[in-house]
Amino acid sequence: MPKERSVNPVQAQRKADxxxxxxxxxxxxxxxRNERLARKNPERIQKQIDDLKAISEGGGKLSRNEEQLLEGLEKExxxxxxxxxxxxxKAPSFDRVPHRDGSSGVLGKRRRGSNGSTTDDDVPDDVxxxxxxxxxxxxxxxxxxDQWYSKRRARRNQEMDQKRDSQARTNDTSTTTKEAPPLPPIAPQTVYEAKPVLRDLRQEAVSxxxxxxxxRKLNxxxxxxxxxxxxxxxxxxxxGYLKTANVATGGAISTQEKTLMATVEDDAEDDE
Structure with a gap:
């Protein structure tokens, strides 16, 4: 015979709970859901259904939205x-018989000053x-x-014009009466300038x-x-090594010769 499966009582109780x-x-x-639906007035919904059916029975044609509305109202x-x-x-009652105060028995917002409400004598002092x-x-x-907004807009525009005129007049008087303030003296400043250093790389390379x-030969x-x-x-x-030296020495010799020629000419003029 097959072995019976053991039943866990705790698990069974948990499933039952x-x-x-x-x-x-x-x-x-x-x-x-029943309480929420019971608060709705079935007579009002029935009246909407009757109105829609009267349109279709009278030869009119309901639109698609009206047909969907009719189906929804019937289900509701x-x-x-x-x-x-x-x-x-426990369901609320919807009495259509008018009361003495002129109000109907339909549930809705309570009106202030109604006779059905409690009097001031019944209300405690703290309440x-x-x-x-x-x-x-x-x-x-x-x-x-519209009239009130137009008046307010006109009043604000008039105030803004007056403020603008008064400000313009004050600016004119201030410019005419007041002289231009003297310019502050220019303080001396130290300007640091950096110029590029021009180097003769060829001369440096040769030297x-x-x-x-x-x-040693040049020496x-x-x-x-x-x-x-x-x-x-x-x-x-x-x-090319001796060329630069000769040019330099030649320049020095030429300047020396020019100086000697100038001194000789001066001596000749003095002798005359």
Whole structure:
């Protein structure tokens, strides 16, 4: 025989409680729905249904929206009647017989000053001292509002024009009476200027990167450390090392000759 499955009593009790809670929740939701539907007036909905049916029966044609509205109203009135039957005596009554004060028995907003309301003698003192909000005032007609806005706009424009004129007059008087203030003296400032340094890179390369042997020969040409042979001088001139020195020395010689010529001319003039 197959082995019987063991039943957990705790799990079974938990399932039963869960099912009971779900059932209770559904019942509460249905009760609230019935109470909400029972507050609606079925006679008013029935009147709307009769009006729509009268249009179709009289030869008129209902639009698509009106047909959908008619179907929705028929479903709604069925739900309302079912909810009122479920509530029974607890369902609110909609008495259409007018009362002595002229109000109907339809549920709605209570009017202040009605005879059916409680008198001031029945209200306690601590409740009577509570300030009650006032009713909403009736809307102001559009023509009256337009006139009021136009007057306010004209008054504001006039005030703005007056302020603008007075400000212009004050500006004119201030410019005529007051002289221009003296300009502040210009304080001396130190200006730092940076200019690019112009360098002759070729001359620097020739003077800086001269081999030691060539430097010794150049020194000999200047009379330092011996005498320079003519062949060595020609070679240095061909290589470009002696050219710069000759140019420099030539320039110095030319300036010296010019000075000597100037002194000779001065001496000749003095002799005359």
């Amino acid at each position: 869960k099912a009971k809670a779900i059932k209770k929740g559904k019942a509460e939701v249905q009760e609230r 009135i069925k739900s309302i009647k079912k909810a009122r039957e479920f509530l029974g005596d 009577r001292r509570i300030p009650m909000p006032r009713d909403t005032p009736p809307p102001i007609p559009k023509g009256v509002l 800086a990167f001269i081999p030691a042997a060539v430097q 000999k040409g200047r009379g330092q450390g011996g005498l320079l042979e003519p062949e060595e001088a020609d070679r240095l001139e061909r290589e």
